[in-house]
Amino acid sequence: MGFLFRIGHCFIHEYSILWYYYFTSPLPTKGELPVAFETKEELLSRYLKMEKPHCPHCDLEMTLWEVPPINFSDGLGWGVPFLFVCFNDDCPSYKSGWEHMHNTMETPASYRCINEPGQKNFEYMPVFSPMGGTGGKLDDAAMIAQEAEREKLDQTLSVLDNYYASKDWDEILKIALDALIPGRARLKAVEMVKELAGVEAIEYLLNHKFPTPVLQAAVDDAISHLHERHFTRECPHCAEIIKKRATVCKHCNRDVPRSV
Ligand SMILES: [Zn+2]
């Protein structure tokens, strides 16, 4: 009782559970939409830094939850990509919900307490099994790791720009070789090395294993480019770097065929 039910689009969840949305509060009318627009990624990034609300029924910390994609064209749906949800199976609200829904809707269902990030009020969404909705739970450790990776990428890219401006290629080379740096930043570093580095860089690139084919291909390309720029090549016998025009290797003293 006292609930305003609105049945939204049903769809197949990843757990093959049919989902409906209902609202316990009036829907926002047109024109009330927030002015500032953030991408889903930006929102997630902001929500991850938020203090998590506590469920008003069981006082446990709520879980950030990704709202499954549904069709918003009928004006139903939350219109937000993330919600905080109480997934506590012992939550009094959730436990009594089964009975309440059975009596009022004759449906084996319950509801979980939800909170739109940043909002003061708590609302409810229906679930049709204890598993309902749990597929959208955002694993904190994984999300935080992903967020940290993204920040590291941004940071490294801006550091690279500075080194590039000052032509500090040995620092750029260090980034290219650093296994802890995100792949995209390493790729950028390799491109800068290719353009700026001295002949000494070749040896480091040759002796390093790169984790992805894309990165390795960029490194191979950089090596041949550096040889070309510095008029060098590898000795066919000992693989040391020698002058392109050399006829005897200065490292192993063996005759080397002239390069074309
Ligand atoms: Zn609760």
Ligand SMILES: [Zn+2]
């Ligand atoms: Zn040699």
